[in-house]
Amino acid sequence: MDNNEQRFKEMIVRHKDFIWHICESYRMGATWEVSDMFQEVLCMLWRYYPGFDGRSAERTWIYKVANNTLISLKRRAINRQQTNDTVPEQYYNDDRTEYNDLMQLIETLEEKDYCIVKAHLDGFDYAEIAKMVGISVAAVSMRLSRAKQKLRKMYEYEK
Amino acid sequence: MKNKDFDKQWNNCKEEYKKAKCPLDSNDLDRFITRAMETTQNPATKPKTRNVWIWSLSAAAACMAMLFVVNTVVAKPADEFQHIIIDGQEIIFACNNGCSPENTVEMFNQIIQ
Numbered sequence: 645m646d647n648n649e650q651r652f653k654e655m656i657v658r659h660k661d662f663i664w665h666i667c668e669s670y671r672m673g674a675t676w677e678v679s680d681m682f683q684e685v686l687c688m689l690w691r692y693y694p695g696f697d698g699r700s701a702e703r704t705w706i707y708k709v710a711n712n713t714l715i716s717l718k719r720r721a722i723n724r725q726q727t728n729d730t731v732p733e734q735y736y737n738d739d740r741t742e743y744n745d746l747m748q749l750i751e752t753l754e755e756k757d758y759c760i761v762k763a764h765l766d767g768f769d770y771a772e773i774a775k776m777v778g779i780s781v782a783a784v785s786m787r788l789s790r791a792k793q794k795l796r797k798m799y800e801y802e803k
Numbered sequence: 804m805k806n807k808d809f810d811k812q813w814n815n816c817k818e819e820y821k822k823a824k825c826p827l828d829s830n831d832l833d834r835f836i837t838r839a840m841e842t843t844q845n846p847a848t849k850p851k852t853r854n855v856w857i858w859s860l861s862a863a864a865a866c867m868a869m870l871f872v873v874n875t876v877v878a879k880p881a882d883e884f885q886h887i888i889i890d891g892q893e894i895i896f897a898c899n900n901g902c903s904p905e906n907t908v909e910m911f912n913q914i915i916q
Contacts, residue, residue, distance in 0.1 A: 653836050660832060665823030679827075679835075686839035746812050765813075766820045792813070799809045 652693050656686065659706050663689075666707065669747065669762065670714040676721060681714060688713040700775060707766065708776050711759060749798050757791040764788055 656663070667681040676684075689709050696705050750761050756777060763773045770788075774781045827835065886895050 649840060652840075653833075656836055657829075657832065660825040660827070661823045662820065664825035664827075665820050668823070682825075682827075683835055683838065686835055687843040690836075690839045691843045746816050765816045767817070796809050799812075 648693070652690060655702055655706075656689070659703060662703065663706060663710060666710045666766070667714065669766075670718060676717060681717065684717060685710045685713050701772075704768065704772050704776060707763065707768070711762070715755070715759075746795070746799070749795050749802070752798070753791055753794070757787055760784055760787050761791050761795075 663685055664678070664682060667678050667685060670681060689706060692709055696702075700708075750758060750765075753761060759777055760773055763776060768776070770781045770784045773788075774784045777784065779787075825832070886893055888894070
């Protein structure tokens with residue numbers, strides 16, 4: 645195992661819980677098991693690892709690659725469901741009811757708002773989110789506040 | 804009440820990532836990492852192959868360019884031989900450009916003058 649592989653392995657071991665959490669938050673029912681998503685994310689992380697120059701924090705870089713991978717997997721899963729004309733799967737069906745309720749509402753947001761809200765809930769500050777999404781810090785703050793208002797309304801309507 | 808409920812849920816969700824736990828043990832994780840490394844081409848492991856391609860293509864292009872130069876400029880056999888007589892002396896020379904004896908005589912005269 646060369647240096648590059650060793651460093652990559654150590655990084656994954658350091659962040660395995662967080663990577664697993666990101667995969668879990670993208671539940672895609674029976675289409676993709678969390679472990680399959682985890683494997684796919686590791687593949688993409690390894691593929692893009694040479695491009696990681698340490699300018700952003702490891703955690704931020706991992707989050708960005710993992711999210712992009714999972715968003716494209718999800719798009720593919722949704723397209724497949726639509727072409728197969730099957731009944732949409734229940735994405736969130738584990739025992740974390742509160743988390744799942746809110747995540748289901750967050751899923752209905754527009755893709756950029758979804759990424760911003762998710763990153764905020766996953767502990768990233770505005771500056772980090774701004775870097776990830778490619779907008780200004782002020783824009784992140786504004787979009788997050790609007791998305792939260794929207795979610796609140798949806799939540800009240802549902803209850 | 805509903806507002807408070809939403810805020811509570813929102814704050815609970817913000818704690819969720821801290822509680823996350825990967826269920827894989829070190830052997831399983833090792834297997835996942837190894838599989839990722841084996842199945843995915845990491846560009847960092849590829850430059851040698853890519854360099855070989857680049858060098859091969861460059862060498863081939865250089866060879867072709869050299870062949871072209873040698874073939875057209877240096878080693879092209881003469882198309883024809885011209886015989887001209889200037890001041891009673893016969894001059895034989897190779898001509899690659901389809902030049903006529905009249906042109907050549909004119910050219911020689913210009914040089915002599």
